[in-house]
Amino acid sequence: MRKLVTSVLAGVGLALACGTSVRAQDKELTIFWAEWDPANYLQELVNDYTAETGVKVTVQTTPWPDFQTKAFTEFNAHGDAYDLVVGDSQWLGAGSTQGHYVDLTDFFNKHKLNDVMAPATIKYYAEYPGGSSKYWAIPLEGDAIGWSYRKDWFEDPKEKEAFKAKYGYDLAVPTTYAQLRDIAEFFYRPDQKRYGVAIYTDNSYDAMAMGVESAIFSYGGDLGDYATYKVDGITNSKEAAAGLDMYKQLYKFTPPGWGKTFFVEDNQAITGGLAAMSMNFFAFFPPLVNKATNPYADVTGFFANPAGPDGKRFAALGGQGISVISYSKNKDEAMKFLEWFIKDETQKKWAELGGYTCSQAVLKSEAFQNATPYNKAFYDTMFMVKDFWATPEYAEVLDQLNQNIYPFVVGGKGTAQEALDKTAADWKATFTKYNRYK
Amino acid sequence: MASVALTNLDPASRAAARGWSDLTIRNLFIIPTLVFLIVFNIFPLIYSLGYSFTNFAANRAEPWQFVGLQNYRELLSDDHIWSNFVITAKYVIVSVAGQMIVGFGLALLLNRSFPMKGLITTLLLLPMMMSAAVVGLFWQLLYSPSWGPINYVFRLGDFAWLSNPDSALYAVAITDIWMWSPFVMLLSLAGLSAVPQHLYEAAAIDRAGWWYTFTRITLPLVSPILLIALIFRTMEAFKTFDIAYTMTTQPTAELIAIRLYKQAFQQWDTGKSCALAYIVLIMVLAITNLYVKYLNKVKER
Numbered sequence: 001m002r003k004l005v006t007s008v009l010a011g012v013g014l015a016l017a018c019g020t021s022v023r024a025q026d027k028e029l030t031i032f033w034a035e036w037d038p039a040n041y042l043q044e045l046v047n048d049y050t051a052e053t054g055v056k057v058t059v060q061t062t063p064w065p066d067f068q069t070k071a072f073t074e075f076n077a078h079g080d081a082y083d084l085v086v087g088d089s090q091w092l093g094a095g096s097t098q099g100h101y102v103d104l105t106d107f108f109n110k111h112k113l114n115d116v117m118a119p120a121t122i123k124y125y126a127e128y129p130g131g132s133s134k135y136w137a138i139p140l141e142g143d144a145i146g147w148s149y150r151k152d153w154f155e156d157p158k159e160k161e162a163f164k165a166k167y168g169y170d171l172a173v174p175t176t177y178a179q180l181r182d183i184a185e186f187f188y189r190p191d192q193k194r195y196g197v198a199i200y201t202d203n204s205y206d207a208m209a210m211g212v213e214s215a216i217f218s219y220g221g222d223l224g225d226y227a228t229y230k231v232d233g234i235t236n237s238k239e240a241a242a243g244l245d246m247y248k249q250l251y252k253f254t255p256p257g258w259g260k261t262f263f264v265e266d267n268q269a270i271t272g273g274l275a276a277m278s279m280n281f282f283a284f285f286p287p288l289v290n291k292a293t294n295p296y297a298d299v300t301g302f303f304a305n306p307a308g309p310d311g312k313r314f315a316a317l318g319g320q321g322i323s324v325i326s327y328s329k330n331k332d333e334a335m336k337f338l339e340w341f342i343k344d345e346t347q348k349k350w351a352e353l354g355g356y357t358c359s360q361a362v363l364k365s366e367a368f369q370n371a372t373p374y375n376k377a378f379y380d381t382m383f384m385v386k387d388f389w390a391t392p393e394y395a396e397v398l399d400q401l402n403q404n405i406y407p408f409v410v411g412g413k414g415t416a417q418e419a420l421d422k423t424a425a426d427w428k429a430t431f432t433k434y435n436r437y438k
Numbered sequence: 439m440a441s442v443a444l445t446n447l448d449p450a451s452r453a454a455a456r457g458w459s460d461l462t463i464r465n466l467f468i469i470p471t472l473v474f475l476i477v478f479n480i481f482p483l484i485y486s487l488g489y490s491f492t493n494f495a496a497n498r499a500e501p502w503q504f505v506g507l508q509n510y511r512e513l514l515s516d517d518h519i520w521s522n523f524v525i526t527a528k529y530v531i532v533s534v535a536g537q538m539i540v541g542f543g544l545a546l547l548l549n550r551s552f553p554m555k556g557l558i559t560t561l562l563l564l565p566m567m568m569s570a571a572v573v574g575l576f577w578q579l580l581y582s583p584s585w586g587p588i589n590y591v592f593r594l595g596d597f598a599w600l601s602n603p604d605s606a607l608y609a610v611a612i613t614d615i616w617m618w619s620p621f622v623m624l625l626s627l628a629g630l631s632a633v634p635q636h637l638y639e640a641a642a643i644d645r646a647g648w649w650y651t652f653t654r655i656t657l658p659l660v661s662p663i664l665l666i667a668l669i670f671r672t673m674e675a676f677k678t679f680d681i682a683y684t685m686t687t688q689p690t691a692e693l694i695a696i697r698l699y700k701q702a703f704q705q706w707d708t709g710k711s712c713a714l715a716y717i718v719l720i721m722v723l724a725i726t727n728l729y730v731k732y733l734n735k736v737k738e739r
């Protein structure tokens with residue numbers, strides 16, 4: 001009996017000892033992001049970090065529509081399931097003011113990241129409030145709205161001739177929204193199952209807002225004054241209404257049933273041979289140059305968001321920065337990871353894997369700009385981007401915009417001016433409720 | 439409770455051998471359920487009632503304040519919310535009426551002997567066994583104007599069921615009818631098979647016509663169970679979220695449950711969303727109560 005007890009105790013002791021030693025070695029970091037290709041590239045990248053340091057890094061993902069809800073549910077519960085989050089730029093306000101994100105200002109200054117990362121990415125992915133020089137994220141994935149198009153349709157001599165006869169100028173990559181509209185109208189041939197353009201219309205998160213604001217910005221409009229929260233006369237300016245009206249005009253030339261579309265559908269419009277041009281974030285373009293996923297890969301081209309009537313040219317900013325979550329139990333380890341992530345060689349590898357680095361040096365390099373057919377358009381776009389509100393109540397503001405513009409664009413109800421007047425009134429009420437006009 | 443008679447334990451049973459009384463066994467079964475109900479149902483219900491009188495937002499660190507009936511006042515004077523209620527009412531009427539007609543019709547057809555009756559009944563029950571989100575995604579494909587079979591079969595060309603603000607809600611309701619008619623069919627079949635056969639025989643002897651037999655014998659005897667189906671389906675239709683959420687983002691198809699979800703988990707307006715949940719709860723209770731009263735009247739007849 002004594003022998004039995006001794007051997008059991010020895011066994012338990014051994015198991016405990018092994019367990020402890022395994023735990024000591026097993027440092028782990030979990031990064032939370034949305035489910036898309038760049039998250040897979042990031043997992044590949046961080047495997048190198050694991051090989052170098054022995055710290056296991058897992059990129060955990062969730063589908064885009066749930067991304068915000070799941071992240072904020074975890075933040076609000078002060079949960080430590082994730083150590084880092086690659087959060088949307090609009091989350092900065094809520095993340096910083098509500099204590100979900102660790103202040104990275106010292107880290108930023110120590111590593112002089114203002115000189116390392118592209119200016120727009122610092123302004124929109126890292127700094128909050130705007131101009132405060134307080135930083136909450138490291139720009140990780142640069143992204144913006146761009147366009148893909150069917151080069152073979154554009155270069156077809158018969159099409160070129162017919163286009164010139166109808167519109168009086170050559171069929172080419174559009175440099176203005178007016179040209180984009182003409183081309184969309186020209187290729188809109190439902191009887192041939194061929195359509196002009198694919199745009200974002202999903203209003204369950206920010207898809208449609210990103211598409212609409214790209215047009216509004218290029219038309220010289222703005223969503224408001226982000227510093228003073230002034231919206232009257234800005235959100236509903238004539239320029240903004242003209243931009244929204246243009247978006248509505250483009251909707252007329254989309255494939256049928258285009259009322260709930262985001263990146264999947266817009267890429268399908270090209271891979272399925274449905275549309276002449278398709279809007280999408282640059283991060284979703286890799287499948288379009290892959291013959292396995294796009295039978296028209298050889299004849300798919302890319303261009304940056306076109307200009308408005310006055311030559312102003314902007315695009316909606318996508319992309320995300322990586323932040324350390326304040327409730328994480330591995331904050332020190334997370335900071336060490338960020339130090340590794342900002343190294344030049346890591347950023348170079350990140351770009352090679354398909355990630356959209358925000359490092360100025362890598363972005364400017366010839367190697368990056370020639371790496372894919374769309375990298376040049378991406379580089380051009382990253383210097384003309386504007387973003388949505390990043391205020392803590394941005395989700396409410398986004399919902400109000402969706403509620404007002406969707407019935408106009410997709411449902412054909414009212415006018416662009418009415419939709420934006422209502423939006424300005426709703427936003428003013430919301431900002432008043434949150435005491436933004438002190 | 440006084441009317442519940444407890445049967446005595448079999449003296450040879452294991453429970454009896456352990457010295458357990460029938461009361462102990464009854465408690466062993468009831469207490470876990472009660473604890474579960476109190477912890478996960480009653481407590482959150484009362485807690486959320488408290489929140490509905492505050493400006494509490496789950497994503498904010500600032501302390502919340504008591505705002506009295508302000509959330510209820512704002513909600514009941516919000517045009518968007520009223521429009522969501524109107525949409526939900528339209529949806530409930532179309533969807534539940536459709537389910538009752540299709541479900542009861544199918545039950546009448548199945549209430550006779552024919553080859554492979556069991557297999558056909560089982561196959562007809564399949565839709566309600568599927569996940570609502572899967573059904574939503576599946577029907578989204580069926581409705582697709584580019585490659586969906588519905589437009590092809592009915593020769594509707596490019597008609598965009600889900601992108602058209604006038605048809606989106608009805609497209610969702612048709613999907614709900616497809617999914618839940620089998621439930622009404624199942625209950626109706628149970629009711630129909632319980633109608634005493636001798637009543638039909640007597641009617642046949644009196645040379646009563648089909649319509650007379652149906653309205654004077656079948657319908658009155660099946661109506662209590664039909665009303666139960668109606669209560670269940672109305673409550674469920676009022677709360678519909680998943681099918682509609684996966685199928686369309688049309689504001690004309692934004693049911694109250696979707697608005698509630700957006701308010702609670704996208705805008706994090708926790709206090710106000712609790713108030714909205716209570717308004718919905720009161721409405722569902724009121725409608726159910728009306729039905730139950732009518733059901734009792736029918737039973738009394």
